[in-house]
Amino acid sequence: MRWLIALLLSLLAAVPAAARDVVAGAPGDVSVTIYRDPYRSEGAMELNDLGGFAVVSESRRVTLPAGRHRLRFVGVVDGIVPASAVLSGLPAGVIERNQDAALLSPSSLMRAARGKTIMLNRTNPVTGKPVRAAAEIVSASEEGVVFRTAEGNEALRCSGYPETFRYGRDAEGLFAQPTLSVMVDAPQPISVKVTLTYLAQGFDWNASYNARLNAAGTAFDLGGWITLANGNSISLENAQVQIVAGRLNRSVVDRIVDNSPQAIARCWPMEKTSDITNKPDRPYVMVQPYLEGRYRRWHEGDDDKDGIVVTAQRLNAPSLSAPTPVSVFSAEAIQEQLGDLKLYRIPRRTTVAAMQMKQTRLLERSGVAYERYYTSSVYIGNRGSPWFETTIAMLRTRNDKQHALGLPLPAGVFLIDQFQFGRPMVLAEPTLRDTATDEKIELAIGSVSDVTIEHRCLKNEGAKYAMQTTISNAGTSAIQYELVIENDLDMKISDSTVPVIERDGVRMMVVTIPAESSVALTYAGTHQDS
Structure with missing residues (x-):
C-alpha cells in the first residue's frame, strides 16, 4: 500500500x-x-x-x-x-509567446460576462425603491443586452426606470492595454x-x-x-x-485588429415609452461625450432642462472632431549610416505620443546658393501649325558643401517663399525626392506669364526638317532659358543657331534672353538612318 x-x-x-x-x-x-x-x-x-x-x-x-x-x-x-x-x-526558457488582443472595453467586458451572474440594480415600479437582484447575461450585441432573472428573460434598460449593473468578478482574459x-x-x-x-x-x-x-x-x-x-x-x-x-524592401504583414462586434446596453431613454413623443428633430443619445472646456456649455443649454441631451448641431457648438495634434521642438537631427540607408538620430529624448504627430528639426542652413532658370520642351517630330508651350520657372542648386548643404536629404515637400511688403509670401510647394550628397537639386516654382515660347515648322521634306522657336521675355531682367529637345534618338540636329548640349542624358539648347526682348532659335537636321 x-x-x-x-x-x-x-x-x-x-x-x-x-x-x-x-x-x-x-x-x-x-x-x-x-x-x-x-x-x-x-x-x-x-x-x-x-x-x-x-x-x-x-x-x-x-x-x-x-x-x-x-x-x-x-x-x-x-x-x-x-x-x-x-x-x-531572461535566463528562463521561453516556451511560447502570444499577443493578447482582447482589450478591456465596455463591449469586451459585456461579452466576457455572458453566461455569468451580474448584480442588477433597478427600481421597483410599484414602490419606487431601489432593489438588487441577481441576473445572468444571455446575449450582448449592438441590438442590446438580454438578461435572465427569476422572473424570466428581459432586455436591459427597457423597463422605463433607472437600471445599472455590476460585475461579480474581474474580467478574465481582458487587459486595459495591449x-x-x-x-x-x-x-x-x-x-x-x-x-x-x-x-x-x-x-x-x-x-x-x-x-x-x-x-x-x-x-x-x-x-x-x-x-x-x-x-x-x-x-x-x-x-x-x-x-x-530610404525605401526598405518589406513584405506586407497583416495587423491584428479586434473586430469583435460592439455590445451596447441601450433601449429607450429614462422615461416610460408612453411618455416619449415622436420628435425627429431631437435625437436621443444615451452617452454624453466628454468635451473638456465645452462640457458646461453642453449641459447648460435650454433644451437640457428636461434631461434630454441634444446634439452639438442643435447647440451650435463647434465641430467635435479635433485636428490632428502636432507637437514641435527644435533640435537638429544627427545623420548616420545604416548599411545603404541613412539614419537620423533625434539628439534628445522625446515622447512619441499615441495618435499624435510630432515635429523635430532636421537641419538649418543659411546662404544656400542657387540659380534661377526657365525651361520648356519641344518635340521635333511635331511638324504641324505653330504651337505654344508653357514656360516653367525653376530653382537649381547642388547638395554639397560649396552650396552650404552636403548631407543626404530625405524626400519631402518644399515650401518656397520670400519677403514681399514686409511679410513672407508663398511662391511654390514643390516636392523633393531622396537626394544624396553631391546630387543636383531642381525645384519647380511653376508656370510664368512673362515668358512665352512659340514653335514653328519651317521645313518638312522627306527626312529633312527645319524648326524655329521664338522665346519672348517681357520681364525687366535677363533670364537663362533651357530648351529641352524631346525627340526620337534617330533625329539628328546638324545645324542650329545655338549649340546643342547634353546634360544628364538630356539634349538641350541654353540661351540668355535679355529683358523685354525676344530670341529666335533655328535648328535643322535629318533622320540618322537617311
Whole structure:
C-alpha cells in the first residue's frame, strides 16, 4: 500500500503545476526607430492609415518565482508583430509567446460576462425603491443586452426606470492595454532587467522643408523638419528616437485588429415609452461625450432642462472632431549610416505620443546658393501649325558643401517663399525626392506669364526638317532659358543657331534672353538612318 501512495505522489510531482500570471514592470529605457511607408508618396500622412513601421526596444524589470509562468508585458504597442518579438536577458526558457488582443472595453467586458451572474440594480415600479437582484447575461450585441432573472428573460434598460449593473468578478482574459505574453520556465527565483524588442505597425514619418529666398535672388535660408506619426493607442514615453531614410524592401504583414462586434446596453431613454413623443428633430443619445472646456456649455443649454441631451448641431457648438495634434521642438537631427540607408538620430529624448504627430528639426542652413532658370520642351517630330508651350520657372542648386548643404536629404515637400511688403509670401510647394550628397537639386516654382515660347515648322521634306522657336521675355531682367529637345534618338540636329548640349542624358539648347526682348532659335537636321 505504501508503494502505491509513493507512486501516486511521484506521478503528481511529475505533473507540471498550472502556469501563474506574472506581470513585467513598466517600460524603462525605450528606443524607437521609425521606417517610412515605402508605398507612400511625399504627401500628407493620416494617423488612421499609416503604412510605415517601427522597431521598438524597451527594458523592463522581471521578477519570477521558480516554476512555469505566463509572463505578461502590458502596454506594448498595439500594432506589434508578435512573431518579431525578441526577449533578451531572461535566463528562463521561453516556451511560447502570444499577443493578447482582447482589450478591456465596455463591449469586451459585456461579452466576457455572458453566461455569468451580474448584480442588477433597478427600481421597483410599484414602490419606487431601489432593489438588487441577481441576473445572468444571455446575449450582448449592438441590438442590446438580454438578461435572465427569476422572473424570466428581459432586455436591459427597457423597463422605463433607472437600471445599472455590476460585475461579480474581474474580467478574465481582458487587459486595459495591449499585452504580449510569453510562457517561461524558471528553474529558480530570478529578478532581472530584460530587453524586449519587436516590430510594430502604425508608424510613419516624412520630411518638410522651408526655403526663404533673399532679396537679391541668389541664395535662400533652408529649414528642414521631420514629422513623426504614431497611429497606435500606446505612447512611447521619453524615448530615444531614430528615423531611417530610404525605401526598405518589406513584405506586407497583416495587423491584428479586434473586430469583435460592439455590445451596447441601450433601449429607450429614462422615461416610460408612453411618455416619449415622436420628435425627429431631437435625437436621443444615451452617452454624453466628454468635451473638456465645452462640457458646461453642453449641459447648460435650454433644451437640457428636461434631461434630454441634444446634439452639438442643435447647440451650435463647434465641430467635435479635433485636428490632428502636432507637437514641435527644435533640435537638429544627427545623420548616420545604416548599411545603404541613412539614419537620423533625434539628439534628445522625446515622447512619441499615441495618435499624435510630432515635429523635430532636421537641419538649418543659411546662404544656400542657387540659380534661377526657365525651361520648356519641344518635340521635333511635331511638324504641324505653330504651337505654344508653357514656360516653367525653376530653382537649381547642388547638395554639397560649396552650396552650404552636403548631407543626404530625405524626400519631402518644399515650401518656397520670400519677403514681399514686409511679410513672407508663398511662391511654390514643390516636392523633393531622396537626394544624396553631391546630387543636383531642381525645384519647380511653376508656370510664368512673362515668358512665352512659340514653335514653328519651317521645313518638312522627306527626312529633312527645319524648326524655329521664338522665346519672348517681357520681364525687366535677363533670364537663362533651357530648351529641352524631346525627340526620337534617330533625329539628328546638324545645324542650329545655338549649340546643342547634353546634360544628364538630356539634349538641350541654353540661351540668355535679355529683358523685354525676344530670341529666335533655328535648328535643322535629318533622320540618322537617311
